[in-house]
Amino acid sequence: MRVLFNDLKRQYVATADTIHDTLTRVASSGWYIMGPEHDAFEREFADYCGLPFAIAVANGTDALELALRCVGCGCEDEVVTAPNAGGYTSTAAILVGATPVYADVDSKTLTLSPDSVAAALSERTKAVVVTHLFGQMGDVDGIRRVIGNRPISVIEDCAQAHGAMANGRRAGALGDLGTFSFYPTKNLGALGDGGAVVCAREDLAEHLRALRQYGWQGRYKSIVPYGRNSRMDEIQAAVLRARLPVLDRWNEERRAIVDCYRAAAENSPLRIVHRPSRSYVGHLCVALHEERDRLREDLARRGIDTAVHYPYLDPHQPAMKTIQWRKVDLTVSEYAVERIVSLPCFPGMSDAEIKYVCETIAACA
Ligand SMILES: Cc1ncc(COP(=O)(O)O)c(C=O)c1O
Incomplete structure (x- = not known):
């Protein structure tokens, strides 16, 4: 017998009818980027995470980068994270001009160890990124405890943990910001790239909305620096809406x-x-x-x-x-x-x- 490591066609077949309806609906709508499907997905995904805000972006690495920018991370700052999580946080930290600092992982779960985070913190630490690696929640509360009242933001990288729960809260609802990828192999996967940042604070949500589209507030008025194009298209949003219920x-x-x-x-x-x-x-x-x-x-x-x-x-x-x-x-x-x-x-x-x-x-x- 041959057993593949993954077979995305099976997820497609399981939702094929809905996906076909969805693609036809979007193609015939005449609206292809940040339209009604996008807005509905943002609402539905925020609800699913138990939070008021979800900001859809182009992919999970952008979600991390924009989240770091949103909490003010830049040159001279350090971002503490795990060394075993595939390099996505390192990439995002370097893109905002910050330096990644690696803390070790717990020997049972292989997710970030709060004790090791304590040893890695410095005056320059601006953020700790906790990756919920392999689909397993990292110890966000433990990491918050070692941070104490220092002005350090906690970002959850939930790209591998859509729907995971800790103490009654979903992945993404424990930190200051939660980031997601909807790369096709993810637990909630699109038919292409996609990502999101979720949060509870309206000011952070506003900042992220500006960052993902040229720094704009409304059309053509740029209110924050480092804005760029990181939008989710209607087709991916509609596919994700079709798959969220399963x-x-x-x-x-x-x-x-x-x-x-x-x-x-x-x-x-x-x-x-x-x-x-x-x-x-x-x-x-x-x-x-x-x-x-x-x-x-x-x-x-x-x-x-x-x-x-x-x-x-x-x-x-x-x-x-x-x-x-x-x-x-x-x-x-x-x-x-x-x-x-x-x-x-x-x-x-x-x-x-x-x-x-x-x-x-x-x-x-
Ligand atoms: C833990 C983790 N973070 C971030 C990412 C980046 O997501 P994307 O490939 O959508 O940029 C991935 C996935 O590929 C991931 O597994």
Whole structure:
């Protein structure tokens, strides 16, 4: 049997009728950017997150960059974040002229460790970006505690955690701002690029609306610097509206797949990182194994695709060579990067595929 790492066609097929209606409606409407679908999606997504404001943008990296700008991050400032989250926050921090500073991750969850954040903070820290990595909520409240009353903003990167909950609040509702990507592989994915920033404060929402469109307040009047074009188009907004009502069901499906893998791996050296809880939405099923590369080869020989999220820590990337970052102990991140492996986990996986992956990891791990 062949098991793909992901198969986006299955999500398309599950919502094909609605998507076709949606595409026809938008194409025949004559309004293609920031129209009624866009405005409705902003309202519906804000509601879903339990917040008053969602500002749609062009992608998740723009969402991070505009969020950092919105909280006043620029040259001379530092942005504390995890080193194992794929480089998106580093990219955004560098784009606003700030310096990324890396704090280590918790050994159980592989998300940002509040204790390590405490060691990474400085007089120059303007923001901490907490990535809800793999679909798992990071410890936003713990990080707020170590920040105390210092003037440091907390931004949640929710690109992998649409719908995850912690203490009754959705991802995005715990920090000052929450950023999302709707890249097609995300739990809520478009048919192209898309992103959003969510927040509770009207002044931040106003600032973000200006930043995403040339700094404008209304047409042609520019009120803030560093504005640019980061708009979401009508087709993506309409597709996201069509898929939002099935997001919770898809998240359940993802969690159920991970539960099966966890049970299958129970008596093996493979450790599934995630615990069963609503604070995890199964964006990725990540496990640790001492012989990760050997295991991946064995699974590949048996037709099962795997991946590594992510194979490099941000500070070790060649592109980061010239960035002067303050060194913080990254022992856990350095240990995990050699051992992590992501297993297939996507809505629409068949029972036979799940069973085959379970049997194979039990046999090979
Ligand atoms: C954690 C995280 N943050 C940010 C992004 C950036 O999103 P985008 O690809 O839409 O720019 C991604 C995804 O690709 C991501 O996984």
